[in-house]
Amino acid sequence: MENKNTTILVVEDDENLGKMLSDYLKVKGFEVILKRDGEAGLKGFIESEVDLCLLDVMMPKKDGFTLAKEIRGLKSSVPVIFLSAKTMEEDLKMGFQSGADDYITKPFSMEVLMLRIEAIMRRINQIEDNLLHKKEFDINEYKFYPEKQLIIRGDFEKKLTSKENELLRLLCMYMGNVVDRNDALNMVWGDDNYFNSRSMDVYITKLRKIFKEDENIQIINSHGKGFKLLVD
Amino acid sequence: MENKNTTILVVEDDENLGKMLSDYLKVKGFEVILKRDGEAGLKGFIESEVDLCLLDVMMPKKDGFTLAKEIRGLKSSVPVIFLSAKTMEEDLKMGFQSGADDYITKPFSMEVLMLRIEAIMRRINQIEDNLLHKKEFDINEYKFYPEKQLIIRGDFEKKLTSKENELLRLLCMYMGNVVDRNDALNMVWGDDNYFNSRSMDVYITKLRKIFKEDENIQIINSHGKGFKLLVD
DNA sequence: TTAACCGCTTAACACTATTTAACAGCCTTT
DNA sequence: AAAGGCTGTTAAATAGTGTTAAGCGGTTAA
DSSP, X not given: OOOOOOEEEEEOSOHHHHHHHHHHHHHTTOEEEEESSHHHHHHHHHHSOOSEEEEESSOSXXXXXXXHHHHHHHXXXXXXXXXXXXXGHHHXXXXXXXXXXXXXXXXXXXXXXXXXXXXXXXXXHHHHHHHXXXXXXXXXXXXXXXXXXXXXXXXXXXXXXXXXXXXXXXXXXXXXXXXXXXXXXXXXXXXXXXXXXXXXXXXXXXXXXXXXXXXXXXXXXXXXXXXXXXXX | OTTTTOEEEEEOSOHHHHHHHHHHHHHTTOXXXXXXXXXXXXXXXXXXXXXXEEEESSOSSSOHHHHHHHHHHHOTTOOEEEEEEGGGHHHHHHHOOOTTOEEEEESOOHHHHHHHHHHHHHXXXXXXXXXXXXXXXXXXXXXXXXXXXXXXXXXEEEEOOHHHHHHHHHHHHTTTSOEEHHHHIIIIISOOOHHHHHHHHHHHHHHHHHTTTOTTEEEEEETTTEEEEEEO
């Protein structure tokens, strides 16, 4: 089953606090990956599909800010919450500017933590919501109008069927990122059974044909995972 | 009580609370679909004609906000009530802006829940009622007067037959959104049998002919779903 | 009263969208 | 490198739609 779970990477050198955070978040239904220092943290990030990072600022081997920068290098959209001592608060405020970031000063209550996490998740959901209702997407030289079920490049115009349309909309929403096969099936076909899956493959072929003139547009398969729309 | 035909999707991971909600709502005459997590919730929504969603915010696999977003993607007009812990109240208030949304903090009484549900249903009925009795619709440069069964653009005037009129009224009420084929049949023809369905296709053709002068007005078919009136 | 008309339904046929099937090729694991 | 599952592609079968025109019952006007 494709985990649409929210996975949180927790990097905290204090063993007690780390365990406590991990347990609490697991109870709340999150997948948790717990690491004790910056280096292990980076490995943890690479190995899993992390949705959100909870990073201690002061840690051995590699501090939280540095780790955050490295993570951003790998996937720029991952939101990060920093954990730090109260005494460093002023310092912290200037330490990051990315809109996805947030911070909490120790000591903190689990409720406060949950508020921050929920706030971030909502921010992300809102972004996705906007994408869902976006009027037009740019796919290199093509314009895609989901509401009109239409693709245009110069004189070229192509009406899309509803399945083509919804599938392409999804790919555009996650442009550059892999859309999970089962997620796509559930969203477009309403069921992720075998036959719909094959049907989707047929539609991927159709979409590829539409864009075959343009070498810079590719729909790439990620074996066993799904597809991504890539524009060079 | 006219709760008979209203189907409520309840997604709640706490088994006791879920059962309790379900039983209570059934006693009140609602159809209830109960699911225990976000993924099952989405499937439940796809499988049935859901009129209203009652979603726990914090759930395993997929949280309530994410689920709501996906449901909105499938049918943007479905009202959602979120269930969440008291401690997150302030946070919640800002978390959603859709007029159809509402929230309740745990613990709550069943009476409070019923009040919320009734309020939402009243709001929806009122909106539909207003649209139903709307005196005129703007369809790009055309004016459509359902009561007069008349369409006007400049000199051009076209009297509509009652079937044309009711079908166009429906399309206008859901302007930009797909009107479900069977819904339309039941509303305009009173029965969604095969022959009425073919009859409706004939009327769609008639309506298209009326607007064929104007490239910006389209009646688009959504295969296997229905039709939408789209004005660019 | 009958002929013309009108609104709607039914039939017929062409066409389109989607699913299913079949087979070839590819990726990952052992 | 062989096996098995996953993907790519094409073509067929099925299901849904678009359009035109004939048919049918009811109303209107000579």
